[in-house]
Amino acid sequence: MIVIKNEKVRRFLKIAVPFIFMPVLLILGTVVFDEKKFAWVILATTVLALLLFYSGFEKKVIGTRRMVIIAVMTALSVVGRFIFALIPGFKPITAIVVITAIWLGPESGFLVGSLSAVISNFYFGQGPWTPFQMFAWGIIGLIAGYLGRFLKKNKPALAVYGVFAGVFYSMFMDVWSVLWYNNEFNISVYLAALVTAIPYTISYAASNVVFLLLLGRPFGEKLERVKLKYGV
Amino acid sequence: MKSFKDYNPRAVFLFFLGVIVPSMFVMDPVLLAISFGGAVTLHFTLNGRNGFKGFWLFPVIIAAGLILNPLFYHNGATVLFVLNNNPITAEAALYGLVMGLMISGILLWFRSFTTIMTSDKLLYIFGAASPKLALMLSMIMRYIPLFRRQISKTNQAQKAMGLYKEENTIDKLKGGMRVFSVMVTWALENGVITADSMVARGYGVGRRSQFAIFKWRKADKLFLLLAMVCTGITFLTIARKAIGFTFYPKITRVPFNALAAAGYAVYLLLVLLPVIITVREVRLWQSLQSKI
Numbered sequence: 001m002i003v004i005k006n007e008k009v010r011r012f013l014k015i016a017v018p019f020i021f022m023p024v025l026l027i028l029g030t031v032v033f034d035e036k037k038f039a040w041v042i043l044a045t046t047v048l049a050l051l052l053f054y055s056g057f058e059k060k061v062i063g064t065r066r067m068v069i070i071a072v073m074t075a076l077s078v079v080g081r082f083i084f085a086l087i088p089g090f091k092p093i094t095a096i097v098v099i100t101a102i103w104l105g106p107e108s109g110f111l112v113g114s115l116s117a118v119i120s121n122f123y124f125g126q127g128p129w130t131p132f133q134m135f136a137w138g139i140i141g142l143i144a145g146y147l148g149r150f151l152k153k154n155k156p157a158l159a160v161y162g163v164f165a166g167v168f169y170s171m172f173m174d175v176w177s178v179l180w181y182n183n184e185f186n187i188s189v190y191l192a193a194l195v196t197a198i199p200y201t202i203s204y205a206a207s208n209v210v211f212l213l214l215l216g217r218p219f220g221e222k223l224e225r226v227k228l229k230y231g232v
Numbered sequence: 233m234k235s236f237k238d239y240n241p242r243a244v245f246l247f248f249l250g251v252i253v254p255s256m257f258v259m260d261p262v263l264l265a266i267s268f269g270g271a272v273t274l275h276f277t278l279n280g281r282n283g284f285k286g287f288w289l290f291p292v293i294i295a296a297g298l299i300l301n302p303l304f305y306h307n308g309a310t311v312l313f314v315l316n317n318n319p320i321t322a323e324a325a326l327y328g329l330v331m332g333l334m335i336s337g338i339l340l341w342f343r344s345f346t347t348i349m350t351s352d353k354l355l356y357i358f359g360a361a362s363p364k365l366a367l368m369l370s371m372i373m374r375y376i377p378l379f380r381r382q383i384s385k386t387n388q389a390q391k392a393m394g395l396y397k398e399e400n401t402i403d404k405l406k407g408g409m410r411v412f413s414v415m416v417t418w419a420l421e422n423g424v425i426t427a428d429s430m431v432a433r434g435y436g437v438g439r440r441s442q443f444a445i446f447k448w449r450k451a452d453k454l455f456l457l458l459a460m461v462c463t464g465i466t467f468l469t470i471a472r473k474a475i476g477f478t479f480y481p482k483i484t485r486v487p488f489n490a491l492a493a494a495g496y497a498v499y500l501l502l503v504l505l506p507v508i509i510t511v512r513e514v515r516l517w518q519s520l521q522s523k524i
Contacts (some may be wrong), residue, residue: 040257049293054362064435071368072423075375076416083383084408092412103240110366119372122351127342128256180332182338189304219416227421 005041013055019049042179046131053110053138065232069223070108070115073100077116078123088151093120094165094204095211096219098144102152103223106145113137129176136172140165152220155213162212166205170197235513236506240452241353243459248349250463252341253504255334258470260324262496264333270503271340277510278333280349290340294332301328322444326477327479356444363440371426379419438452462502471496 025044077096084090093116101109117133144151145159151158174193179185194201226232234333236244255267276283276288301324303315353372380433387407395407431434469475478484486492 029417048310054365063427065424066430067364067368068423068427068430069420071371072375072419074368074417075372076412078372079376079415080412082380084405090405115368115372119369122346122373125343126346126349127339180244180337186304192304197443210405215287215412218413222413222416222420226424230247230424232425 010055013051015051017055021048031076042176043128043131046135048140049099049135051132053114053142063232065230066104066108069104069226069232070100072169073104073108074115076114077112078120081120090203090207090210092211092215093137093206094140094169094208095162095191095215096167097141098158098161099216099219100150100223101141101143101145102148102216103220103227104145106142109141109145110138111141113139113141128180129173132173132176136169140168148166155216158212158216159209162208164206166208167201169204170194170201186196235427236509237348239445239509240448241349241356242446243452243456244348244353245357246463247459247502247505248341248345250459250466252338252345254463254470254499255337258475259327259479260333260475260482261330261332261333264330264337264500266407266496266500267503268308268340269335270500270507271337271506274344274382275340275411278458280343290336291335293339294329296324297328297332297335298331299328299331301325301331309481323481323483326483328478330477352447356446359444363442365504366442375419379415382418382491383411383415397524405482433521455509459502459505462498462505465498466502469498497500 022045025041025048042205073096077093080092080096084092097109097113097116102113114134114137118130121127121130121133144165147157147161151161171194172191174197176192177184178190181189251267251270255423256265258264264494275287302312302320303318303329305324306319308319308321310322312322312325313318313320351369355366355370389410390407469491473486473494474489476486
């Protein structure tokens with residue numbers, strides 16, 4: 001699916017972001033700015049990475065149906081937070097992202113993941129963390145998409161991926177919180193942050209596994225059916 | 233006369249950028265105090281008494297910075313006392329305090345940002361860059377309330393069938409899964425029908441245009457101009473290194489001069505712009521009422 005319509009802009013971004021913008025940013029970050037601007041460098045890098053991913057989506061013919069289905073899955077992942085609001089710490093976002101990615105491919109996974117982050121932050125508060133959440137969930141979806149065929153058949157692997165996604169999300173977001181809080185990366189502070197986040201990490205990982213195992217097959221079948229019936 | 237919320241979203245977005253970037257970028261106690269003060273005033277102007285809900289978080293963050301930072305960092309020349317063979321320094325404590333001020337200020341700015349910049353406004357700002365993405369976002373935003381309504385319908389139907397009798401987490405979870413599953417089937421079918429309907433009406437045939445309800449009025453332009461001038465001057469003073477602060481090894485401020493004073497004054501004006509606009513509006517409203 002083409003997100004950035006203008007082909008010249010897309011091609012420019014695809015070359016300029018990895019070969020010009022990012023190196024310049026990193027060099028500026030280490031050489032020009034005084035020691036403590038890493039939070040900025042990493043924030044800008046994340047935004048650039050998101051741009052790069054969006055400019056990479058090139059497939060010319062994408063049906064309106066698939067676009068609407070991506071929108072539907074994103075809305076479901078956000079609404080899922082409300083369904084399970086009664087049980088604290090249970091959020092199906094990651095599971096929905098992974099399931100969509102497995103059945104509809106890496107691009108759809110990345111889109112559903114990153115859009116879910118923006119949309120759910122309309123309800124839970126935007127902040128400088130929004131690009132990081134977009135990136136973290138997007139990457140979780142992208143990898144799940146590439147592992148799709150393998151994860152589709154293998155239930156234990158799916159559970160392991162759920163744990164990985166929970167731990168990855170927590171570790172990734174803590175890098176940002178530490179950088180932002182200290183403006184420099186201090187390994188002891190990072191470890192302290194990870195330790196205090198352990199209950200959350202466990203609840204992320206556990207809810208991912210539960211949702212993936214319970215919802216994986218039925219949701220997958222539904223997506224498969226829609227794909228077959230309507231030729232998405 | 234418009235309230236701050238009704239100003240052109242592009243101008244308001246640039247205003248927020250101009251306020252938030254310096255206060256994330258510059259470790260200067262005065263600048264950060266101004267930013268925090270502005271954030272608090274705007275927060276209470278927008279929310280009134282409701283602003284106190286959840287406000288306790290910010291003193292906690294500031295106190296946490298003040299207490300926790302010296303426990304992790306032992307740089308600094310002024311040792312206050314020694315704890316477990318680790319020196320606790322005044323510099324580290326002050327750094328933590330300023331850091332707490334920065335974080336709570338930015339969190340507050342983003343709270344106001346979330347209140348003012350509703351999804352339709354963000355779509356207006358970013359929609360031009362990618363109409364397809366904007367369309368998807370607006371579809372998602374429409375689906376969420378629709379799905380929530382459908383979920384409560386499904387829940388009620390399930391209850392009428394005699395499910396969820398007991399207070400039981402496993403039961404709740406199972407019920408949630410069942411409702412979710414029902415929702416997915418319904419939503420996917422619904423989505424495909426929507427897509428077909430879109431195609432039938434000619435979606436994807438021509439160029440996508442964008443509808444926006446927001447206009448550039450004189451007040452918007454004036455506001456944007458003022459905000460940009462203020463931001464520019466603030467950035468200039470920062471770039472000229474008139475504003476800046478070193479914490480380690482000893483707290484030192486770059487020599488204070490007229491440029492720094494101008495920078496602080498201009499930044500203060502910038503952060504207070506929304507409040508000034510609101511107060512002016514209230515005044516005008518009152519004077520109009522008294523004439524009647």
